[in-house]
Amino acid sequence: MKFTFLGTSAGxxxxxxxxxxxGVEFDQDNKWYLFDCGEATQHxxxxxxxxxxxxxxxxxxxxxxxHIFGLPGLLASKKMDEAxxxxxxxxxxxxxxxxxxxxxxxxxxxxxxxxxxxxxxxxTFVFDKFQLSTLPLVHSVPSCAFYIRENDIxxxxxEKKLRAAGLPPSPLYGELKKGKKIMHExxxxxxxxxxxxxxxxxxxxxxxxxxxxxxxxxxxxxxxLLIHExxxxxxxxxxxxxxxxxxTARDLGIACAHHSVKNLIATHISARYxxxxxxxxxxxxxxxxxxxxxxxxxxxDFDRFYLQRGGVVEKISI
Numbered sequence: 475m476k477f478t479f480l481g482t483s484a485g486x487x488x489x490x491x492x493x494x495x496x497g498v499e500f501d502q503d504n505k506w507y508l509f510d511c512g513e514a515t516q517h518x519x520x521x522x523x524x525x526x527x528x529x530x531x532x533x534x535x536x537x538x539x540x541h542i543f544g545l546p547g548l549l550a551s552k553k554m555d556e557a558x559x560x561x562x563x564x565x566x567x568x569x570x571x572x573x574x575x576x577x578x579x580x581x582x583x584x585x586x587x588x589x590x591x592x593x594x595x596x597x598t599f600v601f602d603k604f605q606l607s608t609l610p611l612v613h614s615v616p617s618c619a620f621y622i623r624e625n626d627i628x629x630x631x632x633e634k635k636l637r638a639a640g641l642p643p644s645p646l647y648g649e650l651k652k653g654k655k656i657m658h659e660x661x662x663x664x665x666x667x668x669x670x671x672x673x674x675x676x677x678x679x680x681x682x683x684x685x686x687x688x689x690x691x692x693x694x695x696x697x698x699l700l701i702h703e704x705x706x707x708x709x710x711x712x713x714x715x716x717x718x719x720x721x722t723a724r725d726l727g728i729a730c731a732h733h734s735v736k737n738l739i740a741t742h743i744s745a746r747y748x749x750x751x752x753x754x755x756x757x758x759x760x761x762x763x764x765x766x767x768x769x770x771x772x773x774x775d776f777d778r779f780y781l782q783r784g785g786v787v788e789k790i791s792i
Contacts, residue, residue, distance in 0.1 A: 475500055475624070475676055475781045476790070477701070477739070479773045480518040484705045484720070484742045485540050487514065490749075491775050493540040494742060496680065496701065497524045500603045500624070505530040508548075509620065509680050515544035516551040522776060523792060527557035533606070534565035535682025536617035537572070546576040553584045560587040564599070566616050567592050593618070604675070609693060611684035613719045618682055621693050624675030632670050639663065676781055683742065685719040687729035694733035698785045702726055703742035704772070707757050710746065723758045727765030737787040738766065741773040 476499040483491035493512030497519075505528050508515075519526060529552070534542055545563075552561070563569060570590040577584065591599070595610035595618060603625055608618040629651045633643065636650075641658050649656050650665040657663075679693060681702040687694075694700065705711075705720035723740070730738050740758060747753045759772050769787055771779065778790045 475678065477779045477781070478522050478524055478792075479739075479741065479775060479777045480515055480522060480524075481510075481512045482741045482743055482773045482775055482777075483540075484703065484744050486745060487512075488745045488748060491743065491745075492518055493544075495544065496741075497522065498622075498680075499524075503603060504528060508532045510535055510541040510682070511544040511548055512540045513543040514547070516548045518775065519548075519551075523778075526552050526555055527559065529557075529559075529561055531562045531564065533620055533680075534563065534569055535611075535619070535680075536613060536615050537566055537568050538615060538683065541682070542569070542572060545573055546580065546582075549573070549577070549584060549588070550580075550582055553582065553586065558586040560589060562589040562591060564591045564593055566618065609679070609690060611682055612686045612689055613683045617684060619684070619690060619693075620680045622676075622678045622680070624677070626672040626675050628669075628672040630670040630673065631665075632668050636663075636668050639668075673783060676783060676785070678781065683719070684721055687721055687726050688732075690729075692733075694729065694735055697733065697735045699737045699739065699781050699787060700730060700735045701739045701741060701773075704740035704758050704762065705742055705744050707753070707761050710744070710753065723761035724765060727762035730762075730766040730768060735766075735768055736785040737769045737771075737781070738762065739771045739773050739779065739787070743772070 478497040480495035481492035483493050487493050492514055494510040495512050495515040496509040497506050499506045593608050595608055598607045605623045607621040609621050611617040646656050653665050655664050676698045678699045703721050704723045704726050706722050708722045708724040711722045747755050762770050778792050779787055780790050781787050
């Protein structure tokens, strides 16, 4: 699975970061999925390997502007590129009204179908390569995390064992994969005797804005990858004149350690953390690492990561 960060800032864009958007690709697939669509996501796409014509679905975590204001422009660009493949938008209540209002008032005349699914917490949707469930979070408006469970690979043959039985790779392998018994040189081969154990699918949570990572509870246990906001360090949050419902790096690190999360990518970074301010981005990573000993990345715009089967995350070139 590949993850391309198109925007990693919280609330507003900075010179280094655009607002939230994330592209997800699955192995051996010719389409991709967009999670949140902050303003100017269409510009970010032009600087990435992702192509708008291959976009299959958009998932919106919540209705705040830094997660949805890019939708009208993205859809208009899709039309201008004559990428007329239908797209499905999954979002909370109100997403259809928001999109259709902008389409109507700006007279987009898109020319392709948009399907809307306004989900509820704990809904589950089935796709060809994965299942996705919505998990409620704690925020000032309804916000959800998307829990992705990739399908297990359950039809791999034990080629070494088959060769030992005198059957090299051939079209008969396809029959065994279909669960059919075959006769080879006078011996009946039962597919049940030559299948490898299923390879577990990868498990990922992509969270929207959320004050309490612990609300994800058991879904975090031994999770392969958590993508979650780390908007503030604890000291900055404690000194805010007005408290907001966002996660601190400390609380995120504690939750990941408690549930043995294998990999963490932190995003949705407050604009106060940059190279030109007293608050360097390393402060967030250091605070997470003070509590969590797993693999940690602080995402930057256009960072790309690959999650291997087995739970190893590596940063890859764009």
